[in-house]
Amino acid sequence: MKVLACIKRVPNTGAKIVLTEDEQRIDTSGLGFTMSPHEECAIEEAVAQVETHGGSAHVLTLGPSEADEQLRTGLAMQADEATLLETDGEEWSPRATADAIADGIGRLGDDEGFDLLLFGNESADAANYQVGVRVANELGYPCVTGIKDLEIEDGTAIAKREVSGGEEVYELDLPAVVTVKEGLNEPRYASMRAKMQARRQEIESVEPRTESGSDGLEKVRLEAPETDDSPAEILGEGPEAVPRIVEILAEEVEVV
Amino acid sequence: MILALVEHDGGTPEELSLEGLAMARKLSTAEGQPLEAVAFGDEADALGDELGEYGVETVHCVAHDRLERYAPDAWAESVVQLASRREAETITAPGTDRSREVLARVGASLDAPLATNCLAVDVADDGAYELRRNRWGGSLIEHARLTGEHKLLTAAEHEFPIEPAASPTEPSVSTVEPDLEDDLFTVQVDRVESGDEEGIPLGEARVVVGGGRGVGSAEDYDQLEELAELLGGTVGASRAAVNEGWRPHDDQVGQTGAKISPDVYIACGISGAVQHMVGCKGADTLLAINTDSEAAIVQKADWAVIGDLHEVVPELNETLRDAT
Incomplete structure (x- = not known):
């Protein structure tokens, strides 16, 4: 089984x-970069499904050359291959991003295509909720x-989504x-050794x-x-504040 | 015409759908275009009375013998067909998982842009929509322009106030029977497994007692559970606490967890990272209990108690117990 996890580099x-x-x-001077927790779960799922069913796990992003950092995070989490759809760093619209990914994965490696494509439910920064769709x-x-729950059995995906009451x-x-979504699994921590290995691995760059x-x-x-920067009313220190808390809960919030 | 997707429970519109309608009505008023609603499922025809209060002129109820269970592609195609027949250029939806994915599919099908998480909309002189939308869960706002033959928008949660229209309408209710091919039912809810969780869902609770890293252990959530129970509420957690394994992910409040909107959020031992605050900004009031008077959560709270939650919460529980 070939599984692809698509991720996005964000500050x-x-x-x-x-x-x-x-x-x-965002002024990113002094900031590190990461990806959404949803996407860490997508990588973990890709790797875990391949560990169970065999095959290969790929990680892909559309972004600037620096996004190889996030791809290497994926490799350190034991993804087999990484692909960068390299841009000049400008923000791509969700439609353009989807076009580039759909076109790009058709040009990767062999012609077999992926059996399972995983995306985060929404990106951390733009939250457009639509690239995967x-x-x-x-x-x-x-x-x-x-x-938030995925099993693969005999070529069928059994997927569960939380709704009110079930x-x-x-x-x-x-x-x-x-x-x-985050909660799907617990993403593994990459060992130092895995991180070192990931640093030397080749990343395929596709225009x-x-x-x-x-x-x-x-x-x-x-x-x-x-933001409302008006300071909080300090009700007191320690347990001595309890009578005031009860008063607030009873009179202001009316939940007692 | 503005077409608004409305979700409902047996003919009663959901709160988030009324928020979505508030956004749609803003556009309808600004453009002088009629506002129509589309709804799926049993008893959608009962929506007429209530939606009239919000200025809806027509309620389109989608009927199809295979739509007993939710099927996102079939919903999207039904909306596309209706929009085409009614010449709707704008389609809106509430900020729910379901509506967002349906509108994303409508957008893919029509090759049209979709602006999600909108918190304000207006119409410019050239007909473009000038909107503001949440980014980073709401810690940043994007000002954007939406143009095109079809414009799709979903409302951010808890941003548009639900207010009746100045002049209520008496909507006509019509049944729509879309032509739906088999492949639109490839993705369809097979079954619904009821959750084993007891108590009030986080998103619906009037009181949420949140615990963060300062709680210190899974066992120490017992006191927060008790406080929540005494107040008729439910317990939430920060991402830090979930990562520690103290609480299940379902309890997580924040950008990648639940968005809550209680009357009061009691944050215990939570520092108040941006990613957490965007999950609880829907709370009417915020009470922080924290040892650190400089913690971000104390700055953002309405009321704060500087102290150890392990001392404050048991004392509070005892007082509340005695009072009842």
């Missing part, structure tokens, strides 16, 4: 997000989203696209053949919203 933001002067992006549409594969269960034949275009949804600028 590891601290307690306060600072924008560049032109308000087009659009890739599935372009490839003509079935797609389920927001999955879980919806889907069964779909592979090949399929599955977008996943996207499609355009970045804004496609109807065009970012004008970013804004760091005003």
